[in-house]
Amino acid sequence: MTNFYSTAPVCSPSRAGLLTGRSPNRAGIYDFIPGLKKSDDNRDLVHLQAHEETIPALLKSVGYSTCLVGKWHCSSRFNSDKQPQPNDFGFDYWMATHNNAAPSHQNPNNFVRNGQEVGEIEGFSSQIIITEALEWLDKKQDDNPFFLQVAFHEPHEPIASPEDLVQKYLPFSKNREEAEYFANVENVDLAVGRLIEYLEKKHKDNTLVLFSSDNGPETLMRYQRAKKSYGTPGELKGMKLWTNEAGFRVPGIVSWIGENSFSGTTNAVVSALDFLPTFCELAGAELPKRELDGESFKSLLDNGEFERTKPLIWAFYDAINEQRVAMRSGDWKIMARIESEGKTLPRIHNLYDGNEALVKNAKLVDYALFNLKNDIVESEDLSLKEPEVFDSIKKEFQIQYKGLLDGSHIWLRNDE
Known part of the structure; x- marks a missing residue:
């Protein structure tokens, strides 16, 4: 999808919009959510509120099993009973971090699994969360259909990448930092490949896969730790945090394993806001009673045609x-x-x-x-x-x- 948009040009509101099918402004999530620190503008209160209806909750209502692995970033009080957590929005199982993998993508120590701190995990975040997702799928005791949200940390700072991949990209890079960024992207690609291979083998009859990003590329050295942020907007204007195209015009790739759906490239204007109504239509779930900003693009999957009625x-x-x-x-x-x-x-x-x-x-x-x-x-x-x-x-x-x-x-x- 060459005209695909995230719901915001930065992480937290983008994720809230994807989950709810509504502009994140309606949920009160206007910017990234920092760790808890009382502030004059009440930013420390910000979280996805309990009344918001989400994709996993709606799919769960029609028999789906649901799982989140990776990044949550929808609450200022992560893993606290003072604010709703992933399980309060329909996720049966979750292993996630508040924001970034820390201290970096390598051997992170800040994951929480179903409310319990995990401690340090050996490996790289992208591969860790795919392993968790595959284990969840393998251990699933029911025959329910499933909704799996895989939220990669990479290639967000602080970047860390496998040394063999860094060495692969050094000959093509300006410096080691750029090679680490390129290696970081490939490590995500390899992780996605593991998931796709598994799905094509064990869930080959009818599995819809969507791949995208929460915002455009970070600007190199916009803040002190962004020394490996070598992402590029290509020909688009702006970067992450801009309302020009590079801020929120992002990859949009769909693969419907096992279905004879439309195949090719489309310039239809589609948004992550549209995931919720599309998934509900496909799964037979009722839409929320509240006004949605997204709309179903099922027709695009069926025959390659979709015309938005809402800007x-x-x-x-x-x-x-x-x-x-x-x-x-x-x-x-x-x-x-x-x-x-x-x-x-x-x-x-x-x-x-x-x-x-x-x-x-x-x-x-x-x-x-x-x-x-x-x-x-x-x-x-x-x-x-x-x-x-x-x-x-x-x-x-x-x-x-x-x-x-x-x-x-x-x-x-x-x-x-």
């Missing part, structure tokens, strides 16, 4: 670029800066009662319009050249943003 909108208040709100509608993308009292809204990690009025009273200004079909690099602003299209898209954009803002969760200290 995709992102409001990422901590974006590195100034135009922090963006929307894709058909071939068009519109972006805008947020301004309050003549100044660009400051970068914000979280919406709470202390900044709610500031954000909700701010205005969208400095619009830019791009035709992504013809201009994937977002090089030519067509807002003046295409006035009729611009006026139409702008009106839709304003309506969609207001709806998203009105539905965004505001964190209050007394919610604790």
